[in-house]
Amino acid sequence: MPRPRIPQLDGEAALAAALADLDGADRATLATASRYVLQVLGDEHPGRSVELRVPPFGAVQLIAGPRHTRGTPPNVVEMDARTLIAVASGREEWAGAVRDARIHASGSRSDLSALFPIAQVNQPQ
Template sequence: MARKIDVSAGRAALAAVRTATEATVKPARTDLATAVRYLLQLLDEKAPGNSVEVRVPPFGAVQVVQGPRHTRGTPPNVIEMDAATWIDMATGVESWDEAVAGGRVQASGTRADLSDLMPLRP
């Protein structure tokens, strides 16, 4: 089982990323990684399951949403995006529909839709 990120550490990393972004400075890689993993952890807690894989390379991936369990090979429902898009979507800065329409989210499969789960409200 993956190591859980402490809530205070996750929120601190998220705040550091937001502060850097607002100042148009590149956030520290460790803060970015922790913020992404913390938000993926929140998604897993909100929608546990194994039917959709959400990937935010190179920082993390999680399988979520109840449904048919996937066990081998490439999952049939995959969502992938960069870290900035994931953080914006998870925190409500950008909606699922805006990110998809802007081409910042690659989603395949009939269950590959997080619109009902966003934002996470960390």
């Protein structure tokens, strides 16, 4: 059974609220906004070669290529919700978040910098 999708209007509203006060955003807003960003990334970059995790809110598999079937995937990226939203919106650069250890990336395909910022997040429709 597929996961329920976040309607675009709800996702954009949560993103706008989170971006208005990223440090003070409540848990429900961060959850919806980060899940929406993961949904957008999954739609734009389908595949199963890299797993992007945003604990405790969600994860998505991205990028076409070799896929894993058991255990920990060979290419894993993990960050918190605030970092995902900041990078997705262009408020923060991927390299800076990696340097500051807010993004943990392992594996030969784990550099997702080319995916950010996300146009749909940066300029909601």
